[in-house]
Amino acid sequence: GNSVTQMEGPVTLSEEAFLTINCTYTATGYPSLFWYVQYPGEGLQLLLKATKADDKGSNKGFEATYRKETTSFHLEKGSVQVSDSAVYFCALSEEGNQFYFGTGTSLTVIP
C-alpha cells in the first residue's frame, strides 16, 4: 500500500539556519509527491510538488527532489526565517484519487 513516513518534530532552529525535513514514501506505482505547509489555525497550502523521478520542486526558497532510488522527498531550505514557523506535511498521490499524508513536522524558528 501507499504510505508516507516523515521526520518527527518538533524542530527548533535559529533564524538563517539550514533546514532539512526528511520524508520517505512507499507506493505501489509512480506517485506524485508534495509538501504542504499549515500555519496555525489555517488549512494546508501547497508549498511545492514533483511529479516524476529526479524532478525538483521549489518555492519560496524551499526545495525537494524526487529520489526514486531512495524513495525520498526531503524538504530543504538554506536559510530559514521566523515566518517559516509552521507545520510541514509530506504527501503522495497516485492517480489523484486521494492523498496520503505524513504526520507532519512542526518547525519553530527563533530570532
Add this chain to the structure above:
Amino acid sequence: NAGVMQNPRHLVRRRGQEARLRCSPMKGHSHVYWYRQLPEEGLKFMVYLQKENIIDESGMPKERFSAEFPKEGPSILRIQQVVRGDSAAYFCASSLTGMETQYFGPGTRLLVL
C-alpha cells in the same frame, strides 16, 4: 478566483447532535475530497466525490458519517449522533480533475462537548 470555501469555520455540538460541514470547491473544480485531522496527527483521507457521485469512501467510518456533492450547491459532510471522538479539524480539498493537485480549504474545527 476564490479558493476552497468551508463553513462553518468552528462548530460546537453536544453529544448526540448532528454536525453538517459544508465545502464549496474552487470555481470549475468538480472533484472534492474530505480529510480529518485529529489533534497532533496528520490528515486522514475520508471520501472522494465528484458531482452526484461517491468515487471512494474507503476512509469513511461505516456508521454515522455520510457525504454528498449534489449537482447544485456545496459538498456536505454529515455526522449524525456526534461523539467526543469526532472532535477534529475537517478539511475539504478540490481539484480540477482527478489527476490534478488538490487545493485545501481552511477547515472546520468541530468540538463535541
